[in-house]
Amino acid sequence: MPPVTGDEPVRDEDALKELIAAELGASRHRSFGLTTDVLAEDDLVVQVSPLMSPLVWDLAHVGNYEELWLLRAAAGGEPMRPEIDGLYDAFEHPRAERPSLPLLPPAEARAYISTVRAKVLDALPSVPFDTPDPLTNGGFVYGMVVQHEHMHDETMLATHQLRKGAPALLDPAAETVQRGGVPEKGEVLIEGGPFQMGTSDEPWAYDNERPVHIVDVPSYYIDTEPVSNADYMQFMETGGYDDPQWWTQAGWEWRNTSGKRAPAFWKREGGQWIRRRFGRVEPVPPGEPVQHVSWYEADAYARWAGKRLPTEAEWEKAARWDPDVQRSRKYPWGEVYEDGRANLGQRALRPSQEGSYASGASAYGVRRMLGDVWEWTSSDFHGYPGFRSFPYREYSEVFFGPEYKVLRGGSWATHPQAIRGSFRNWDYPIRRQIFSGFRCARAAEAR
Template sequence: MTGTHSTASGSTGYEAPDAGCAAAALEEARRRTTALTDRLDTGELTAQHSPLMSPLVWDMAHIAGQEDIWLLREAGGLPALRGDLDTLYDAFRHPRADRPALPLLGPDEARRYLAEVRASALRVLEAPPAARGRRARLLDGHFVFGMIAQHEQQHDETMLATHQLRRGPAVLDDKTPPDTGACRARLPADVLVPAGPFTQGTSSDPWALDNERPAHTVELPAFRLDTTPVSNAAYQEFIEDGGYERPEWWHPEGWRHRVRQGLTAPLFWFREGRTWLRRRFGRTEEVPGDEPVLHVCWYEADAYARWAGRRLPTEAEWEKAARHDPATGRSLRHPWGDRDAGTVHANLGQRQLRPAPVGSYPEGAAPCGARQLLGDVWEWTSSPFTGYPGFEAFPYREYSEVFFGDRYRVLRGGSFGTAQVACRGTFRNWDLPVRRQIFAGFRTARDADPAGPAAPEAV
């Protein structure tokens, strides 16, 4: 087990994760936190590598603080281990740009806090208290332990983004990418998703978070979706055709943002002569044309889609393409079925420090034929972040509800830096449309007549 639960493919429900699954999920998250922080000295851990990000040492103690609050106090009924730190590590009280000036715990203190709270949390997991009401709901299916494992892994991905932003020599292992089964033949440029209803969201996945709930029926017209994420080579065509110089392709606010910020290419790209290069985790290399484009904001993705005569998919369209099985009428947990992701299904969990080539992971394809819907790059959708019909905030409003509205756009599918425990067909991410430091790309869609011709093939 990888720390989440699995079910038989084709089943209609999910098994409740046991204590062993919960412990494994917590352990896996902590291994990754340690790997992202132990290779840097005190100066690197306490520095702010970008005003968009916290010092890494803040993330370390914040992870411990959330575990203190939710696993010790809320789930275990234990006294606070470090209640005096609650305000200091409250993400809503202190914007990221201000955090270096706070009296933060040093790296060694943060590591001790992480170790001490984890020891107490495992005792709660081994012998949970008798509980009713809210506490019983937190402990049901070990939900609160899964929530905290996901929280730590989400911060691990944020810390990975900080590694990408930091200047200096490479410190993370850049493993040779495995054979991902990338298709060397020609794939159809897009796939048809027929009209009809499907079930969006979930009411039965034990570790799904509040914004993924409840399951509800959505009716959609037919549409076509790119078979793979948009590649670097395709995005370079947009650049070469004056994509950053032609306001007609851009959302009005996006154009103003492009001009203000002087955007001319994805973040971390630069040109030497006729060659596009990129900086990737302390290394400089030629931009690989066959990988999904990465580090583009929503406005850039939207402009590319308009240039290509297409549009970004809605969130519902993305999820139907990823989950709906027309043979059974069911919505699957993942594009390939209900079982957890294996190495043949998706590029997840920081197994490598880059997306896989477009067309990879044929065994992870969705029933509609689209590939790489989970892993590799987060995918921007056209939809604002809102609650589903019947949404209920649990266990706290600040996870989702306070972000609802038109300011944020939804991203789906996870990236190479997203842990499996925090990535499934229903998982929802969101960010401001100007954000580029996240591991985000996109694919495009268009309306379709279900009887119309297929799109031309593309490599």
């Protein structure tokens, strides 16, 4: 069944609830497929990196979050396991501490979240959606929970990538992607002027995507494709990691203290670059977008290339704005999600090749702005003018400030339900375990 994206004409509340039940099922199927269906118990309880939780924590956390919001808040039910709420509160215990907590063992975690799900589905028919309560109106809280689980599924994929040992995940069967010819690398001019940034009418959008507001952006050029592995190799081979002129002061300090000289999981061997991908070692594909690079690395590359990272507003205008009709689209290609226009949803365990998904280009002809790799922008994470925290401050507001940089567009690991042109992600500029890449921009008057 295609994802519930808020675009489909829903005849009535019952039809919407049927779609919600299907999406809840799809997210849970994916969660089990990344944990108890493919790994032994020891693999689920171990912490592969202090940056990540044990997979069994993520598994029980998505169920506890669902209990809090769908059983207690939406349906008014009694707590099932109130004694574990603190264990699975992401703000009460940092990731490095979680292996030492008395977590539910894998079998008990699976049983717990399955019981929560059964109760949620039993209660769903009686929860009114036509209500002034913004939590349940239009099924918002259900969409929030579905997206939350898919976000943790992407986090679980990052944990799988950090795992050592035999592969647990298999590459899906190869699919035929309509490329329309491999395009020449280039950039397009985005004419200056105002555009509508953010959203006010997407029923399941998060608070940090709201409200829609007008931003006037000067003319600029933006790359038509993400920076590829081959592009990034040129930066490396010409000494990009060794020349401080390309790095910010903080970036150069990170480079010196971290010892990093290549994207995460890369290694030079036998005269070529190889990478480890989900337990497999393979040559680095030159035509894929570079991924597992920090903001500091992306920023240094852009400077080396005579460009810069786009601002968040520049990224969104290039992805969403349709100059012919003077309005922003939900997706680069239009208002309705269409399968096959972007590399999303774990359809492959890797980014696609240059020229892929040409049908998913934006009105400006900028390609692969959804899927493949999260794209770093130059912008700090902050609330839009008129921002209001909802339904809890800890989703967005507590992260506002210069410590976090904004990423846009999703990755191959992002589910279609959890991405749209207005969606905002954020992370520390040192982070590399996420499926992050970038594209470059430059001012129109430059050069």
